[in-house]
Amino acid sequence: MxxxxxxxxxxxxxxxxxxxxxxxxxxxxxxxxxxxxxxxxxxxxxxxxxxxxxxxxxxxxxxxxxxxxxxxxxxxxxxxxxxxxxxxxxxxxxxxxxxxxxxxxxxxxxxxxxxxxxxxxxxxREGMSETGILLGMFLVAVMPTTISSGVGMTGNADGNMAHALFVTIVSNCIAIVSIPLVLSIFLLLQQQDTVLSIDQKAIIVKLLILVLLPLITGMFLKKMVFNITANRKKIMGIINQCCVICIVFMSLSGVKEILISKSSSFFLIVPLVIVFHLCLLGFFCLVSRLLNIGKGKRESVIFMGSQKTLPLSVML
Structure with a gap:
């Protein structure tokens, strides 16, 4: 405004x-x-x-x-x-x-x-290339973990998938309070007088509809309706990974004109995304080791803590 x-x-x-x-x-x-x-x-x-x-x-x-x-x-x-x-x-x-x-x-x-x-x-008018990259990476850092392929990767690594789901739900609940607070501090440090207004009630409703409801529905269908064999589970995992790749592709296609006009920035963003992803992986590996988190939960902490970065950071 x-x-x-x-x-x-x-x-x-x-x-x-x-x-x-x-x-x-x-x-x-x-x-x-x-x-x-x-x-x-x-x-x-x-x-x-x-x-x-x-x-x-x-x-x-x-x-x-x-x-x-x-x-x-x-x-x-x-x-x-x-x-x-x-x-x-x-x-x-x-x-x-x-x-x-x-x-x-x-x-x-x-x-x-x-x-x-x-x-x-x-x-x-002056572009926002430098601030845009900084703000985008900052948004990735404060965003909560998403379910997507993280749970599947946790299962493939013989981790505790139930714990991975728990980490996702808890991080999304905490984010309702933490995101407005952290972003306000960031805008203050950037000396921007933008007023940040986030509808926390709407976020809670979306969390219930988009995360908890599908989760409960899936658990019910798995237990009461479908008999998911190991082979089917593997196929569903591959489909899930392909869907994540498609989401990234669609997001990049949607900003085609911007990528063309900012080709030099694109070559900066791609290695930055990869390095940022590796840093998160390393950080959560270190945390799980320092806290002596046992096998099963350790995999869920590592994957769910860093899983969001590749699709989300490329989009932002």
């Missing part, structure tokens, strides 16, 4: 403006800087479900209908694709009063091309 109001004042966005919005809504650029800004100011929004340069250009060149836009917010990769589609066409964009670029550095050559083709200099 604070950032959106600042943008409204600085860029003089008002209810007479219309925003051409083709940024992803799961990213701070598309959600906070674009959509929230337009909604708070009372501006109109032409919202796309995805960025398709040909379709976006059809809207941007419109200057007489209700779809005529005055503001476009994008990333450098989007501008490059728009220019590639235009090729040698000469279109009039005099009705557009504001072009902005963010989320990645805009090369000088691209800046000049945008100015020449669209008729105005693009306004650049």
């Amino acid at each position: 604070h950032d959106a109001k600042n943008i409204i004042n600085i860029w003089e966005i008002s209810e007479s403006d219309t925003l051409c919005h083709s940024l992803p809504l799961f990213h701070v650029h598309g959600l906070c800087f674009a959509l929230h800004t337009a909604l708070i100011s009372g501006a109109h929004v032409v919202l796309f479900d995805r960025f398709t340069p040909e379709i976006v250009l059809d809207i941007l060149k419109e200057n007489k209908t209700d779809l005529a836009c005055s503001i476009f917010m994008g990333v450098p990769a989007m501008y490059s694709k728009l220019i590639d589609v235009l090729k040698n066409q000469t279109l009039c964009f005099d009705h557009m009063r504001l072009w902005t670029s963010g989320s990645a550095p805009l090369p000088v050559k691209e800046f000049q091309r945008i100015k020449q083709i669209f008729g105005k200099e693009p306004v650049e």
Whole structure:
């Protein structure tokens, strides 16, 4: 809210403006800087479900209908694709009063091309690459353990699967209180005056519905309905691992445009994720040894303590 109001004042966005919005809504650029800004100011929004340069250009060149836009917010990769589609066409964009670029550095050559083709200099806002990586890894650290493949890995290592489930439930319950507290401290250290508001009641409800209810249902079906043989258990474990990989793949596919525009950051994030994962594995191995945790529970502590990192940290 604070950032959106600042943008409204600085860029003089008002209810007479219309925003051409083709940024992803799961990213701070598309959600906070674009959509929230337009909604708070009372501006109109032409919202796309995805960025398709040909379709976006059809809207941007419109200057007489209700779809005529005055503001476009994008990333450098989007501008490059728009220019590639235009090729040698000469279109009039005099009705557009504001072009902005963010989320990645805009090369000088691209800046000049945008100015020449669209008729105005693009306004650049500073990206959040460094803070974004730091915040993402911090979020991974404070997030609770997820069930997913951790329980399966615990079982494959001859660990206590019941204890692994117990660790998951306890960590999720503690996270309801710990996450707001820890994130507030982090934002304070980053000198950000953002107000953190987390609906703890909603988290409890989701915990009951998404964790406890499936767990109880699965335990009931396993005991009363299905006779799960060792072979079936192995197959189900493989399916579970494949589902985790698919989740990571879908998450990365959803931020394709951001990854393209921040290719250098991607090569920093991947080794960082791996190192962070190995550090957690090493930490929980050390803890289990220092506390003299016996076999069975030791495997659940090690796997459930570090299992969340690979899928979750790549997404964040």
